[in-house]
Amino acid sequence: MPGESIYxxxxxxxxxxxxSDDWTAIxxxxxxxxxxxxxxxxxxxxxxxxxxxxGTDVFMALWGIPFLxxxxxxxxxxxxxxxxxxxxxxxxxxxxxxxxLQEGWKMKMKTSTTFLEAIPTIEREGTGRGTLWFGPKxxxxxxxxxxxxxxxxxxxxxxxxxxxxxxxDTVYRLxxxxxxxxxxxxxxxxxxxxxxxx
Numbered sequence: 247m248p249g250e251s252i253y254x255x256x257x258x259x260x261x262x263x264x265x266s267d268d269w270t271a272i273x274x275x276x277x278x279x280x281x282x283x284x285x286x287x288x289x290x291x292x293x294x295x296x297x298x299x300x301g302t303d304v305f306m307a308l309w310g311i312p313f314l315x316x317x318x319x320x321x322x323x324x325x326x327x328x329x330x331x332x333x334x335x336x337x338x339x340x341x342x343x344x345x346x347l348q349e350g351w352k353m354k355m356k357t358s359t360t361f362l363e364a365i366p367t368i369e370r371e372g373t374g375r376g377t378l379w380f381g382p383k384x385x386x387x388x389x390x391x392x393x394x395x396x397x398x399x400x401x402x403x404x405x406x407x408x409x410x411x412x413x414x415d416t417v418y419r420l421x422x423x424x425x426x427x428x429x430x431x432x433x434x435x436x437x438x439x440x441x442x443x444x
Contacts, residue, residue, distance in 0.1 A: 247342065254339040254420055258332040258400070258410040259375055262325055266371065267386055271320065271397060279317030285310040324398060331400035337408045339417065341424055344380055344406055360406040362425045368418065376414035378421075381405035 264272075289306035334349035344365070346358040360380045369379040377399060384395040384405070395401075399409035411417060 250340045250342050252338055252340050253424065254337075254417060256337050256408075256411055256417075258335055258337075259412060260329070260332050262329070263375070263410050265377070265399065267397065271386070275317060275320035279314065279321050282310050282314040282317055286314060320397075328398055328400055331398070332410070335400055335409075337411065339421055339424065341428065344408070344421065346402065346406055346408070348400070348402055356402045358402050358406045362421070362428050365421075365425070368421065370414060370418050372414050374414070375410065375412050377410065378408040378414060378418060379405055380407070 286307060289303045289310060291303075331348065336347045338345045338347075341362075343359050343361045348356045348358075350356055365380045367382065369383045371377045371379075371383075382393075382405065384393045386394060386397050393404075395403055395405070399407055408414075408417065
């Protein structure tokens with residue numbers, strides 16, 4: 247935009263990082279998947295009784311497959327999806343806004359942007375390496391009618407998020423300073439700096 251300058255640019259840390267959500271997601275996903283492994287084993291006649299003389303209950307086996315697929319995604323598949331998205335996600339802070347650019351399938355681009363003065367609140371998670379939420383951090387699971395978010399922090403949604411960035415405190419302070427200067431209309435234009443993933 248005219249008069250806009252980039253103050254910081256970076257990418258998510260490419261390693262597997264566990265977040266606060268995982269304290270509940272991992273145990274739940276293990277219990278869920280374990281239950282449907284036993285479900286499938288019983289439906290296929292490996293133990294227990296089945297409703298079919300041949301030892302296999304086809305309907306029950308087919309019924310359990312979607313739940314087993316969801317369970318496997320929650321246990322390990324989501325980490326593969328996040329790793330794929332991390333290599334295609336870029337962050338930037340300008341004197342006017344925060345931006346997320348993400349390359350999707352077939353080079354389709356997704357963007358998320360929030361003007362500095364329009365950020366209602368900034369929620370920070372972590373100190374050295376962490377996540378910044380430029381808006382409310384909605385829960386993954388909530389009561390009916392309440393707003394929720396995707397389990398993946400790299401899914402482009404209503405709230406702009408810088409996930410798994412290095413030196414999150416420095417980026418947080420930079421944005422707070424820019425918000426203050428934007429309000430006074432006195433931002434100078436620095437050279438572009440890039441943050442390398444930790």
